[in-house]
Amino acid sequence: MIEPLIDPSRRDLAAEYRTRPFGRHSAALQALLDVMYRAENCQNLILIAIGGGRWVLGERQPDRKPPRLFLDEVFDSLEAGQWAAFRRRWRALAGSELDLP
Amino acid sequence: MSAIAETPGVIGYVDALTARPGERVTVRVSVLHPARRYRAGLVRLICGETGPKGPGLKEEPIATAIDGEHEGREQYTDAGSYAIVERLPPLGSVEIELLVWPGCLGGRVQILMALGRLRLALDESGAAALLAGDGALSAGRRLREKAWHRVEARYDPATGHGFVSSTPLPGFHADRAGEATGALPAGIVPQGPLLFAAERLAPGRTARHFDGKLEAPRLRSGTVAAAWDFAVGIGTRRIAAVASDALDGVTVNAPKRAVTGSLWDGSVQDWRQKPAHYAAIHFHSDDLYDAGWEESLAFRLPEDLRSGFYAVKLEAPSGPPFHVGFIVSPPPGGSGARLAVLASTMTYLAYANYRRRMTPGPYELSMGALPTVDMTDILLAEHPELGGSTYDVHPDGSGIAHASSRRPLFNMRPTGRFWNFSMDLCLIDWLDAAGIAYDVVSDHDLHEQGAALLAPYRAVLSSSHPEYHTLEMLEALQAYLGGGGRFAYLGGNGFYWRVTADPAHPGMIELRRAEDGTRAWAEAPGEYYHATGEYGGLWRRLGRPPNAVFGVGFIAQGFDASSYYRRTAASRDPRAAFLFAGIEDEIIGDFGAWGDGAAGLEIDCYDAALGSPPHALILASSEGHSNSFLLVNEELLSNRRGVDGTTNARIRADMVFFETPSGGAVFATGSIAFIASLAHRGYDNNVARLLRNAVARFLDPTPFAIPRLS
Numbered sequence: 001m002i003e004p005l006i007d008p009s010r011r012d013l014a015a016e017y018r019t020r021p022f023g024r025h026s027a028a029l030q031a032l033l034d035v036m037y038r039a040e041n042c043q044n045l046i047l048i049a050i051g052g053g054r055w056v057l058g059e060r061q062p063d064r065k066p067p068r069l070f071l072d073e074v075f076d077s078l079e080a081g082q083w084a085a086f087r088r089r090w091r092a093l094a095g096s097e098l099d100l101p
Numbered sequence: 102m103s104a105i106a107e108t109p110g111v112i113g114y115v116d117a118l119t120a121r122p123g124e125r126v127t128v129r130v131s132v133l134h135p136a137r138r139y140r141a142g143l144v145r146l147i148c149g150e151t152g153p154k155g156p157g158l159k160e161e162p163i164a165t166a167i168d169g170e171h172e173g174r175e176q177y178t179d180a181g182s183y184a185i186v187e188r189l190p191p192l193g194s195v196e197i198e199l200l201v202w203p204g205c206l207g208g209r210v211q212i213l214m215a216l217g218r219l220r221l222a223l224d225e226s227g228a229a230a231l232l233a234g235d236g237a238l239s240a241g242r243r244l245r246e247k248a249w250h251r252v253e254a255r256y257d258p259a260t261g262h263g264f265v266s267s268t269p270l271p272g273f274h275a276d277r278a279g280e281a282t283g284a285l286p287a288g289i290v291p292q293g294p295l296l297f298a299a300e301r302l303a304p305g306r307t308a309r310h311f312d313g314k315l316e317a318p319r320l321r322s323g324t325v326a327a328a329w330d331f332a333v334g335i336g337t338r339r340i341a342a343v344a345s346d347a348l349d350g351v352t353v354n355a356p357k358r359a360v361t362g363s364l365w366d367g368s369v370q371d372w373r374q375k376p377a378h379y380a381a382i383h384f385h386s387d388d389l390y391d392a393g394w395e396e397s398l399a400f401r402l403p404e405d406l407r408s409g410f411y412a413v414k415l416e417a418p419s420g421p422p423f424h425v426g427f428i429v430s431p432p433p434g435g436s437g438a439r440l441a442v443l444a445s446t447m448t449y450l451a452y453a454n455y456r457r458r459m460t461p462g463p464y465e466l467s468m469g470a471l472p473t474v475d476m477t478d479i480l481l482a483e484h485p486e487l488g489g490s491t492y493d494v495h496p497d498g499s500g501i502a503h504a505s506s507r508r509p510l511f512n513m514r515p516t517g518r519f520w521n522f523s524m525d526l527c528l529i530d531w532l533d534a535a536g537i538a539y540d541v542v543s544d545h546d547l548h549e550q551g552a553a554l555l556a557p558y559r560a561v562l563s564s565s566h567p568e569y570h571t572l573e574m575l576e577a578l579q580a581y582l583g584g585g586g587r588f589a590y591l592g593g594n595g596f597y598w599r600v601t602a603d604p605a606h607p608g609m610i611e612l613r614r615a616e617d618g619t620r621a622w623a624e625a626p627g628e629y630y631h632a633t634g635e636y637g638g639l640w641r642r643l644g645r646p647p648n649a650v651f652g653v654g655f656i657a658q659g660f661d662a663s664s665y666y667r668r669t670a671a672s673r674d675p676r677a678a679f680l681f682a683g684i685e686d687e688i689i690g691d692f693g694a695w696g697d698g699a700a701g702l703e704i705d706c707y708d709a710a711l712g713s714p715p716h717a718l719i720l721a722s723s724e725g726h727s728n729s730f731l732l733v734n735e736e737l738l739s740n741r742r743g744v745d746g747t748t749n750a751r752i753r754a755d756m757v758f759f760e761t762p763s764g765g766a767v768f769a770t771g772s773i774a775f776i777a778s779l780a781h782r783g784y785d786n787n788v789a790r791l792l793r794n795a796v797a798r799f800l801d802p803t804p805f806a807i808p809r810l811s
């Protein structure tokens with residue numbers, strides 16, 4: 001069994017990120033983000049503005065191919081898109097869905 | 102909820118990044134939308150897409166002859182560099198030979214040399230192969246990437262008899278030679294035009310381009326014996342035949358010259374010292390100098406058109422518009438305004454067709470947030486033939502050293518990433534809102550016209566990110582300041598890299614990312630000298646640090662959030678009283694359309710060791726930068742901890758003012774995000790007030806007095 005790469009009990013760090021996705025982070029949150037941001041964990045995510053202030057996530061592709069767009073979920077702000085990326089990575093690395101009140 | 106995301110249905114480019122009132126503008130358009138029609142119009146750009154915290158897009162239509170709907174078609178782009186010798190006598194039995202340094206091998210056929218339907222190539226397996234008509238003869242031994250080999254071939258059209266071989270040049274390796282002899286289709290006449298690094302399907306249509314370096318090609322057939330020396334003609338488009346210039350050729354799509362060849366042994370670094378060590382040309386399958394599209398629209402700019410940022414706006418029946426941005430500079434001698442905005446067209450060009458944000462990799466480790474693109478960027482990704490930016494790499498991993506404006510440019514627009522062209526519109530928007538008269542001139546104007554361009558102006562405002570400069574541009578700015586000019590450097594990471602304008606390729610710049618610096622790729626060893634003979638790299642390393650002229654220089658970057666400045670005691674100095682008139686606040690710029698602060702993105706600080714003037718006043722410094730702000734690597738001798746915005750006190754934007762000996766002055770803000778704060782609260786805020794104060798005094802002819810330091 002593979003150990004979770006991030007501690008699923010540290011939902012406080014997820015809450016910190018949701019409150020302030022951009023700007024100064026605590027050392028503990030930055031350490032968690034550094035794990036998420038590693039090449040093998042980042043999922044090559046990208047945010048694509050599709051017009052009208054709307055964003056979707058996508059995946060960057062190798063071999064000079066265009067990113068693949070995930071059109072099933074649309075975000076109305078950059079912050080909402082960042083938060084969705086955080087949740088995807090949490091699921092992959094903590095091994096469980098992130099549910100915050 | 103699902104979304105429909107559409108890319109622009111029409112793209113285009115204009116022939117020059119700068120035009121003047123009364124001049125003719127030619128637009129070359131490719132219609133991708135199946136309706137094959139589009140609307141066009143000229144717009145003056147006032148403000149770009151700022152996001153929810155700024156004023157948002159503002160453009161003003163200008164009536165011209167192109168208004169309305171037009172029929173169009175998709176235009177073909179023949180990407181990939183090669184060299185061509187047009188006139189070649191008809192040949193019989195032929196022997197050919199050349200030196201080959203493959204950049205990337207396998208998976209596709211790459212043509213090294215083509216004589217009509219007789220081609221010497223690297224095949225799908227990466228082995229040398231002779232192709233005659235539909236027949237192929239492979240030497241059977243894969244070459245090694247990024248190593249030199251001699252490749253030879255013989256073919257007799259009378260019999261179809263062929264021979265091909267590859268031999269690694271001597272070195273400390275175990276590479277082996279390969280060769281094959283065999284029957285190929287007979288009757289394939291070797292004929293011109295002769296191409297290196299591609300084959301020609303029809304005039305203007307080439308295919309199966311080679312990625313890598315070629316050197317010293319030779320050809321023998323009956324009484325014809327020809328050889329080419331690529332060390333001759335560096336800095337031009339010419340390839341020189343050794344014996345007779347009747348067989349001279351030209352390069353197409355600007356392959357890289359002044360590159361190391363098979364003889365290079367590290368004994369020189371400057372190609373001019375031993376040209377024989379630089380007898381190679383580096384071809385790339387994605388080089389593009391001139392898309393060469395047919396003219397679609399042409400119109401004359403109104404004689405009384407005010408100078409500014411403009412775009413030809415193209416719209417297909419659906420999808421977002423495509424803006425073809427350009428600068429309208431004033432008539433010669435200026436419009437009468439005493440203030441100029443210097444649009445950083447060299448930097449816009451260096452960034453044009455930036456693809457790196459869309460490639461896989463741990464982007465956030467350096468940027469601190471996800472990469473963001475829009476549907477126009479997605480369209481760029483769908484069109485690799487339109488070339489990359491100087492932030493991208495070629496298929497063989499070598500850096501893209503050339504940027505040409507003769508192709509659609511996906512960043513000369515008011516939309517998309519809030520950066521460069523689109524961000525600089527924040528300054529235009531504020532000047533218009535403040536009712537200040539100005540002209541817009543461009544880097545390209547400055548390069549061509551020198552200091553005379555700025556002579557009509559008492560003050561010049563920079564853009565937000567004037568990163569790339571030719572020596573001619575720096576000399577012009579220094580001459581302007583030396584003559585008492587006033588300059589406001591309203592940006593970050595400015596005056597950073599040397600670029601050169603290539604006289605053989607109008608509209609193209611060359612960049613060699615030599616030595617070190619914050620950079621997307623590293624220049625190849627031995628190739629730090631540009632094809633012009635100028636040594637490439639950071640102006641800081643070339644003896645012209647920006648600190649010495651503009652007060653501050655690059656210190657850190659971070660792309661998640663911006664911060665604010667805190668005033669220093671020096672801001673109370675009587676010399677700075679004009680700047681802070683009406684500003685009581687201690688904190689400057691804790692708001693803005695980019696990252697909620699005026700200090701952010703790329704930031705610069707005062708550094709006396711790099712020549713920042715000792716009499717300069719550090720008026721304010723930013724603080725509280727995020728974890729993602731990291732000290733730039735040219736500040737590090739070896740990697741270490743303690744280099745982020747939460748741990749390193751040098752990570753700050755310094756706002757600086759100083760007088761010059763000739764009665765001029767410099768005001769520097771040291772931050773790309775600064776101008777994105779100008780519009781806050783209806784343009785009524787301390788950033789706008791500060792800049793308004795600076796501009797008002799800078800436009801006053803009363804000379805500044807340089808203080809006497811004890």
Ligand SMILES: [Fe+2]
Pocket residue numbers: 566568594
């Ligand atoms: Fe830059």
